Amino acid sequence: ARDEVVILDMEAGIEHLGRGTARAVDKLIIVVEPGRRSVETAYRIDKLAKDISLQNIAVVGNKLRSQSEREFLISSLPGFEFLGFIPYDQAVVEADLANLPLLDASQPIITEVRNIYQALLSTTQAASTIN
Numbered sequence: 001a002r003d004e005v006v007i008l009d010m011e012a013g014i015e016h017l018g019r020g021t022a023r024a025v026d027k028l029i030i031v032v033e034p035g036r037r038s039v040e041t042a043y044r045i046d047k048l049a050k051d052i053s054l055q056n057i058a059v060v061g062n063k064l065r066s067q068s069e070r071e072f073l074i075s076s077l078p079g080f081e082f083l084g085f086i087p088y089d090q091a092v093v094e095a096d097l098a099n100l101p102l103l104d105a106s107q108p109i110i111t112e113v114r115n116i117y118q119a120l121l122s123t124t125q126a127a128s129t130i131n
Helices: 036-051 067-076 090-097 107-130
Strands: 028-032 057-064 081-087
Touching (some): 036 057, 057 067, 057 107, 067 081, 081 107
């Protein structure tokens, strides 16, 4: 086994699953924002992924402004594996508008992305030792 990681950031929505471009992934990460439409899209992505035999699926909450939004996602997506929750930060919006590096704009986001990376790494390593 090679120690390589490739991350594909695909456009929002479900079209790429319908075209079958995600069939060879080791883990599908669904990024979901606190809102009904985003949760409904996550369920559609999960169903389509399972239809093409993808079973290793996780969720990352994005742009969360409060603990209640975190609780909303957890209660709305029972049974999903959550890798982490990225907070909303106006500094990221301002950095984007100024064409500056987004991660440099927010220490809380950097911390959470590192935590998500560690969670992803640990679940991937656990899966590779099982296979």
